[in-house]
Amino acid sequence: MDTEISVRVDGVPRRLTVDTRSTLLDVLRERLGVTSPKKGCDHGQCGACTVLSGGRRVVSCLVLAVTQDGSEVVTAEGLASVVAADDEGLGDDLHPVQRAFIDCDAFQCGYCTPGQVVSAVGMLGEIARGWPSAVTGGTGEPRLDRAEVAERMSGNLCRCGAYVNIVAALQQVAGASASRLTVGTGPAE
């Protein structure tokens, strides 16, 4: 069964007809040629397909594309341009999270990396909104120590085991102003 949808992907409006069975992940990769979201498990367990939809990190393998009509999707490929479009003078080719991954050597084979990076951007947005995690406890404000990063990134697996440097990269990034790191497409406060 075919349905027409309109969706903005990395800032570019796209209109296409999709099979109702198609996931957002498959539409991004197979129909739109946006291959940064990776198909790891295809069951929502590994996080390699993480994208931002409406500013929130989601696993695109468990999202039916038909539900995304009118939505704004950002993948790892679009992070730099979206930040640049915020006109905050970053003027960089890479999103600060991407740069931190390189600085800290936070990957080995790289397959999980686009999902890790997008997930981290979503995570920093959640921190900026004061969202707690299972580690935060009570009604306190979250601080990005190792335990917080590990808990908040537990939806992204890395089979190479680059976790130590991923944590280091995210702590480095968190040292910068959190407000500059949130993507401009997030839900209103």
Add this chain to the structure above:
Amino acid sequence: MKPFDYRSPADAAEAVRSVAGDPTAVFLGGGTNLVDHLKLGVVEPGLVVGVGDLLSAEIEELGDGTLRIGAGVRNSELAADPRVRERFPMLSQALLSGASPQLRNMATVGGNPLQRTRCVYFQDITTPCNKREPGSGCSAIGGWTRNHAILGASEYCIAVHPSDMGVAMSALEAQVRVLGPEGERTIAFVDLHRLPGDAPERDTVLEHGELITAIDLPAQPIARRSAYRKVRDRASYAFALVSVAAALDVVDGVVVDARIAFGGVAHAPWRAYRAEEALRGSAAAESSYRSAADAELAGARPAEGLDGGNAFKIPLLHRTLTATLRDLAREDT
């Protein structure tokens, strides 16, 4: 995956009519469980009706202090709500202990209680399963039982309900608001899920076409001193082997009242009425907590299996309850 039609209705009433009028139709909330089941072939609907962005995503405080949580509220938003964190810590903790951040951003409050068991045999369409295919048998009995029930199971099914949120909702006396083809009704959360009996294919008391529109959380001062404790095989992002949601009201060293529910051990969130009853009026002391656990777990029955069975869950749950109550009694309120 078999082809299906997709419909995006204008309102809840139209969504209910669409599903009620088609025996092969299903509601789609956040999709975190259903989309996986479509891929696995566990369900093969002819019509999928999207309600994730249709239902209220607001948490409204009513005049009597009740929090009305729209069914479209995402799990992550409910967990972060300052009123929930302050007044119902067990609920925020339960939500944050479930799934991953991405899945919590997707999963809806209305869909969460309707997620299905993660029994590996239920999810594997090549194995017999009475829940998926009534009358085909139960592969879990005598199979891999680590994640299965010790309370309220039957000879037809030993699967457990997977939600963490639901365990807290059971302890907190939540009310489920439902819209169906016959109109609205309200179901106590503790009555929403069924024990398997001889009809394990039915997880809940909802009829086909009935849609959860909101969950009401009544004001409960006791819940301010509450906690959710989950024991699992990984530190994060895993289902419970056992879990405990508990609230305790202690005055002058005596337990005045308690609310307790268990997760990971039954076909439904297990409200521990016997433990609550045993605690009322007793000293806030280790011996009382152990007696309460004894009272509730007297009826526990482990499953035997290829993995050595799940008898370990009985002492595990006993200790988890005792520790949770001990920690709560020490808390300043």
